[in-house]
Amino acid sequence: MVSQKAQFGLLGLLLLSHLCLLHPGASGQLHPTDRTPVEEAVSIQGVRGSSVELACGSGAAPMVVFWSFTPLDSLAPQPVAVINGAASKVEAGASALGTVSLRNSSLVLTELREGARGRFLCQALRMISEQLHAAYYFFSLVVLVPVAKPRVHLSAASPVEGASVVATCALREGTEPVTFAWQHQTPQGPGEPLVGATESLLRLDPVSRSHRGWYLCSARNAVNERSSDAAFLDVIYGPDLPVITVEPLALTEGGFWASEREEVTLSCLAASNPPSDYVWLHEHTQVHAGPTLVIASARRAHTGLYTCLARNSHLDVHSQTAVQLTIYYPPEGQPSCAVLPTLGAVTLVCTWPGGLPSAQLQWEGPQGMGPAAPGNVTWSHPASLLHNGSIFTCVGQHPALALPTLCRTILREPLGSPTCRAAATRGDKFVTLSCAWHGGQPPAILSWHDREQQVLGGHSSSLLVLLEAHKGLAGREFTCWGAHPLRLPGPSCQLQLEAPQLAVAEPRVSVLEGAEAWLGCTLLGGSPPAQLLWLGPQQQQVEPGTAGFVLHPEGARLSLAIPDAHPAHHGGTYRCVAHNAVGSSSQSVLLEILRYPAPPNVTISRLVYARHRREVQLQWAVRGPGNLTGFTVQRRASAPRHRAGAWETAAGDIGPESRGWRLGGLDPGVLYAFRVLAVNHRTAGQPSEVKTPADPPFSAYPAVLAAAGAGMVAAAVASLLVFQYAARHPETLPRLARLLVPT
Numbered sequence: 001m002v003s004q005k006a007q008f009g010l011l012g013l014l015l016l017s018h019l020c021l022l023h024p025g026a027s028g029q030l031h032p033t034d035r036t037p038v039e040e041a042v043s044i045q046g047v048r049g050s051s052v053e054l055a056c057g058s059g060a061a062p063m064v065v066f067w068s069f070t071p072l073d074s075l076a077p078q079p080v081a082v083i084n085g086a087a088s089k090v091e092a093g094a095s096a097l098g099t100v101s102l103r104n105s106s107l108v109l110t111e112l113r114e115g116a117r118g119r120f121l122c123q124a125l126r127m128i129s130e131q132l133h134a135a136y137y138f139f140s141l142v143v144l145v146p147v148a149k150p151r152v153h154l155s156a157a158s159p160v161e162g163a164s165v166v167a168t169c170a171l172r173e174g175t176e177p178v179t180f181a182w183q184h185q186t187p188q189g190p191g192e193p194l195v196g197a198t199e200s201l202l203r204l205d206p207v208s209r210s211h212r213g214w215y216l217c218s219a220r221n222a223v224n225e226r227s228s229d230a231a232f233l234d235v236i237y238g239p240d241l242p243v244i245t246v247e248p249l250a251l252t253e254g255g256f257w258a259s260e261r262e263e264v265t266l267s268c269l270a271a272s273n274p275p276s277d278y279v280w281l282h283e284h285t286q287v288h289a290g291p292t293l294v295i296a297s298a299r300r301a302h303t304g305l306y307t308c309l310a311r312n313s314h315l316d317v318h319s320q321t322a323v324q325l326t327i328y329y330p331p332e333g334q335p336s337c338a339v340l341p342t343l344g345a346v347t348l349v350c351t352w353p354g355g356l357p358s359a360q361l362q363w364e365g366p367q368g369m370g371p372a373a374p375g376n377v378t379w380s381h382p383a384s385l386l387h388n389g390s391i392f393t394c395v396g397q398h399p400a401l402a403l404p405t406l407c408r409t410i411l412r413e414p415l416g417s418p419t420c421r422a423a424a425t426r427g428d429k430f431v432t433l434s435c436a437w438h439g440g441q442p443p444a445i446l447s448w449h450d451r452e453q454q455v456l457g458g459h460s461s462s463l464l465v466l467l468e469a470h471k472g473l474a475g476r477e478f479t480c481w482g483a484h485p486l487r488l489p490g491p492s493c494q495l496q497l498e499a500p501q502l503a504v505a506e507p508r509v510s511v512l513e514g515a516e517a518w519l520g521c522t523l524l525g526g527s528p529p530a531q532l533l534w535l536g537p538q539q540q541q542v543e544p545g546t547a548g549f550v551l552h553p554e555g556a557r558l559s560l561a562i563p564d565a566h567p568a569h570h571g572g573t574y575r576c577v578a579h580n581a582v583g584s585s586s587q588s589v590l591l592e593i594l595r596y597p598a599p600p601n602v603t604i605s606r607l608v609y610a611r612h613r614r615e616v617q618l619q620w621a622v623r624g625p626g627n628l629t630g631f632t633v634q635r636r637a638s639a640p641r642h643r644a645g646a647w648e649t650a651a652g653d654i655g656p657e658s659r660g661w662r663l664g665g666l667d668p669g670v671l672y673a674f675r676v677l678a679v680n681h682r683t684a685g686q687p688s689e690v691k692t693p694a695d696p697p698f699s700a701y702p703a704v705l706a707a708a709g710a711g712m713v714a715a716a717v718a719s720l721l722v723f724q725y726a727a728r729h730p731e732t733l734p735r736l737a738r739l740l741v742p743t
Helices: 004-022 092-096 701-728 734-740
Strands: 042-047 052-054 064-071 078-083 088-090 099-103 106-110 118-128 131-144 151-154 165-170 179-185 191-193 201-204 213-220 225-227 231-233 243-247 255-259 264-269 277-282 285-289 292-295 304-312 317-328 336-342 345-351 360-365 368-374 376-382 391-397 405-410 419-424 430-436 445-450 455-460 462-468 477-483 492-496 498-504 508-512 517-527 531-535 550-554 557-562 572-580 583-594 601-609 616-623 630-638 648-654 660-663 671-680
Touching: 042 052, 052 131, 078 092, 078 099, 088 099, 092 099, 151 213, 151 231, 165 179, 165 213, 165 231, 243 317, 264 277, 264 304, 264 317, 336 391, 336 405, 345 360, 345 391, 360 376, 419 492, 430 445, 430 477, 445 462, 498 572, 498 583, 508 517, 517 531, 517 572, 517 583, 531 557, 601 671, 616 671, 630 660, 648 660
Parallel strands: 042 131, 255 317, 508 583
Antiparallel strands: 052 106, 064 078, 064 118, 078 088, 099 106, 118 131, 151 165, 165 201, 179 191, 179 213, 213 225, 213 231, 243 264, 264 292, 277 285, 277 304, 304 317, 336 345, 345 376, 360 368, 360 391, 368 376, 391 405, 419 430, 430 462, 445 455, 445 477, 455 462, 477 492, 498 517, 517 557, 531 572, 550 557, 572 583, 601 616, 616 660, 630 648, 630 671
């Protein structure tokens, strides 16, 4: 086998001979025969970075293939690659064309570069009928460059409205021809193509606020199409004249109105870029900064002129608009309906004062619609055309109220007849005559007349006449006449002034001591109403809260109760007194308070000390007739050579069935005396005899006392002998002798 080096040497000779064929004028050059094919140049397009394959003929594989390349700006061919079937070789300088490789006899160019533009020649040597034949294939390769990503350049990114702006679609590379397209996208809407804009330059002259937004351009050639990133054109303009809107919308001749306590929103909008700064003025005083002024709860003080100032901080330009806002408020409460009686007619009056604007009032009656007026409306009707139960309605309407407000009055005839009553003022200085006849609509007209039919006074519905009080009014009659348009003729009522009369339940009342006494007094008549009072035995008035007395008023009756009757404090004559403005009267009641009968006498049957002389056992007996309710034991202490002490109760509330008692708490060194009394309620009987306690039998006290006495006697005798001896022999006991016998 021939070595690879020898093969490439042979290949070089062959190629050299074939190259000589390409240059016929050269010496020793071979001339192609008629059987040597020479192909026309084939035009091929490739894209930079992609791949192309150049096929060197067809049919059987050639023995030797040689590829060469001639750039467009040169006539000298450059070797690229050679293959002889068993081995191949790529020229190192072929890397300028891209990545070059051989696939059989075809030349494969990957990662195609722009330097591959030019003519490629494939020279192939084939063995045909045992003869060598050379074939030549020409290729014209065009390398297309894709368009790069274009970039939009604005001559001014933030122009003022009215200026001139040029937008350029800058393209770094791309094979011509390149066409351009522009697209405009507003900040609030979708993008739209700009018709007719096919150049790389887009002129906006003059620029307006409608041109504001995003601009994109796209570049396109035979290879591809690329779009740029969006460039924002910020057109500076404004502010325009502000537009003020008010919610809720309510128009007046001079502006807007809103209801009191309603939320009112004032919005201001002035077209501007950058957005306007807003300031709100109320009566030329700033109240808010911002496009929206919210009045959470409208008040009457919010009425006035509101001005919106809009300012473009970039251009330092401002504009303003003002509106008048009026706060409507309805009258307080609701309409007031009244019916006034007039001679032969009824006058309907409806009033609803206040409010802004004044409420519109209108009467509606059985015969249809009545008059209408703002604030106050009056409607008169003949009484002969009306009947009992006729309904009249006053309808009040106000813009600040969603629904109309009504007041209704119904004509009614008063029921029954007038009612007369007499009363007196404090101190009984005056007598009041009152007359009432309620229930009518319109109110009835009343008038007082005396016995001579002289009119004392007149009024509607209720009438009051004041007379100076004196006794001469007793027995006089007065009449109250009533008049109503639906009641003819009118009724009346009468009253007669009288001094009071009274009666006592019992003129003489007797009770036992300590019982409860009741004195009753009843008012029988009199006009005006009288006052009842009780006078005690000393003619002093018994008032509520007086100690020992309780007053029980019950309508026309006044009772006097004495819960704990005592002969010395409560017995005597009581007087019940009744007086009114035209006179007085009184009745006397004698109250006798009797003592309970004396109880039977008591004797002490046994009174003995207990142990240690701190207690005594007491027994007694009852003698003689009489009722009793209990016993009382009394004691007192007595000392020798001293007067006895006062009696004190040692035990009380002892039941009537008891005949003995045990008393403790005694002092052994004190001599006590005891007595017993029987009690009948509050009456105590004669006390029993007075006794001192005796010692109990078999007591050790006598022996102790005897021993003490004997000891005292012995001591006295011994002392006497000593004193006698000292007196007779002073020299033996000189000090004692001087005491006994003075010098």
